[in-house]
Amino acid sequence: MNTRLTRLLGIAHPIVLPGMTYVAVPRLVAAVSQAGGLGILASGALSPEQCREAIREIRRLTDRPFGVGCSLKLPGAAACAKVALEEQVSVINTSMGKGDWVVEAAQAYGGKVIATISSEKHAKAALDFGADGLIVTGHEAAAHGGKVTSMVLIPAVRDMTDKPIIAAGGFADGRGLLAALSLGADAVAMGTRFASCTESPLHGETKQLILDKPAEDTIYSRNFDTFPCRVMKTPGGQKYTARPLSPPVALTRSLAAARELQTPLGDIARDALAQGLVPAIQTAYFGAATLAMRKAMFDADHHEGVQLIGQVQGLIHDQPTAADIIQRTLAQARAISQGLQAQWA
Numbered sequence: 001m002n003t004r005l006t007r008l009l010g011i012a013h014p015i016v017l018p019g020m021t022y023v024a025v026p027r028l029v030a031a032v033s034q035a036g037g038l039g040i041l042a043s044g045a046l047s048p049e050q051c052r053e054a055i056r057e058i059r060r061l062t063d064r065p066f067g068v069g070c071s072l073k074l075p076g077a078a079a080c081a082k083v084a085l086e087e088q089v090s091v092i093n094t095s096m097g098k099g100d101w102v103v104e105a106a107q108a109y110g111g112k113v114i115a116t117i118s119s120e121k122h123a124k125a126a127l128d129f130g131a132d133g134l135i136v137t138g139h140e141a142a143a144h145g146g147k148v149t150s151m152v153l154i155p156a157v158r159d160m161t162d163k164p165i166i167a168a169g170g171f172a173d174g175r176g177l178l179a180a181l182s183l184g185a186d187a188v189a190m191g192t193r194f195a196s197c198t199e200s201p202l203h204g205e206t207k208q209l210i211l212d213k214p215a216e217d218t219i220y221s222r223n224f225d226t227f228p229c230r231v232m233k234t235p236g237g238q239k240y241t242a243r244p245l246s247p248p249v250a251l252t253r254s255l256a257a258a259r260e261l262q263t264p265l266g267d268i269a270r271d272a273l274a275q276g277l278v279p280a281i282q283t284a285y286f287g288a289a290t291l292a293m294r295k296a297m298f299d300a301d302h303h304e305g306v307q308l309i310g311q312v313q314g315l316i317h318d319q320p321t322a323a324d325i326i327q328r329t330l331a332q333a334r335a336i337s338q339g340l341q342a343q344w345a
């Protein structure tokens with residue numbers, strides 16, 4: 001399929017693996033890119049050295065284009081973005097912050113910058129700083145979807161720009177791909193779907209839970225990491241989001257996470273404080289959330305852990321490879337499109 005996005009990036013299929021901390025790791029990124037989609041490495045939990053090594057590992061696994069995701073407000077993100085730019089990665093996916101300097105540096109070597117947004121206001125800001133395309137994240141999405149559903153947000157953003165749009169939030173199959181294209185998007189990003197595929201590093205029992213859960217079993221709350229965030233409805237998810245963490249508890253948990261993950265505390269604190277007090281407090285909440293995420297993802301502990309997940313879990317009932325997901329999605333979209341054309345005749 002040929003869309004504005006496939007032409008911009010030189011990829012075969014309009015299907016994207018979005019950045020997911022601890023999930024969008026080199027093996028999965030390479031599997032999606034090798035199958036003709038675009039894999040995006042999540043750099044949120046990586047030091048600059050780890051980010052460089054992850055980029056090189058992806059390059060050992062595939063020679064196809066891939067991206068690196070950088071949430072610019074997080075400590076260490078700018079350093080990882082610089083590494084990705086030095087490595088001349090094809091696509092830099094920015095979120096949470098102004099990426100004008102990323103655009104300038106990427107353009108110098110022919111790289112493209114795709115900004116993740118979840119509102120029209122943020123879409124405008126990203127277009128103003130020169131992003132080459134947008135990932136538009138609707139309310140249905142795992143983690144930080146906006147207030148507005150994909151159904152409305154995608155056409156609203158399409159009305160603002162002719163640049164490529166990747167629809168995210170609620171897409172898992174060919175029905176979703178065709179719907180997204182009809183709404184004006186040029187591709188879909190599928191987080192929950194790829195998080196449950198064979199190459200995803202999630203614990204087997206956590207993948208099984210995704211297959212078992214209905215669409216309505218999610219919680220959308222600010223109480224996870226201070227931004228509205230969608231998590232799976234589990235005992236852990238319900239407990240964590242029942243009330244906001246107090247800042248001291250967030251800080252204590254964040255320090256525990258940094259110790260457990262052997263993250264250099266001085267660097268985090270310096271980076272966070274350099275951005276101001278509010279981002280520094282947000283960093284503590286992100287840090288606190290990290291341990292809960294890891295417990296759910298890797299230990300399948302859904303009493304203390306919290307699993308980020310989208311409503312689209314209700315449409316997922318099996319665990320294929322990334323390549324199978326891509327092929328099935330394309331075949332289903334094509335078949336539905338042909339059926340619809342026959343109906344019009």
Ligand SMILES: Cc1cc2nc3c(=O)[nH]c(=O)nc-3n(C[C@H](O)[C@H](O)[C@H](O)COP(=O)(O)O)c2cc1C
Nearest residue numbers: 018019020021141142143169170190191192308310
């Ligand atoms: C397991 C998992 C982990 C995720 N981790 C992050 C993350 O660390 N940061 C982030 O901004 N979004 C994260 N996301 C959200 C995705 O980047 C993407 O926006 C979302 O999955 C799209 O919606 P969908 O799940 O309906 O496909 C995560 C999603 C999943 C399923």
